[in-house]
Amino acid sequence: MKLLTANFLTCAVKACKGSPAAFPLHFRDVELELQEVDFQPDFIRNIIPRVDWEALHRMGTELNFPNIPETKPEGAALENEQLLRDLHRLLLETQVAEGKLICGNCGHEYMIKEGIANFLLPSHLV
Numbered sequence: 426m427k428l429l430t431a432n433f434l435t436c437a438v439k440a441c442k443g444s445p446a447a448f449p450l451h452f453r454d455v456e457l458e459l460q461e462v463d464f465q466p467d468f469i470r471n472i473i474p475r476v477d478w479e480a481l482h483r484m485g486t487e488l489n490f491p492n493i494p495e496t497k498p499e500g501a502a503l504e505n506e507q508l509l510r511d512l513h514r515l516l517l518e519t520q521v522a523e524g525k526l527i528c529g530n531c532g533h534e535y536m537i538k539e540g541i542a543n544f545l546l547p548s549h550l551v
Contacts, residue, residue: 426520426540428484428488429472429516431449431484432476432477432484432516434542435447435448435449436528438533438550439550440531441528441530446528447528447531448477449477449483449484449529450526450529451527451528452521452524453526453534454523454524455523455524455537457488457519457520457522458522458540459519459520464510465513465517466506466509468517469509469517470503473512476497481516485515488515490519492511493515520540521537522537522540524537525537533550
């Protein structure tokens, strides 16, 4: 599962709809893999406005990526090649092979196996 995907995921439990704590989901006990991809600075520049930056920064902190700025880069900052490379590495090259995504509201755990998150819920949570 690419880390970019996690920026668009929220808890699927019905009781969590509308709760601000249901997004972002938090990574726990993860096994990360690095899969090199050709550097795509234009893609990174174009995706930044669509990304929830606070959630991305939190995810980067949880996964020990220290080079993610606290505020969303804009204007001239989007020309900083090192920043674009750091974001490229985090969003497109880093993948979660195994681990869990945990809801900050209800605590439900979504297991990640072989890079695929399981969002199927038991019937009592639907």
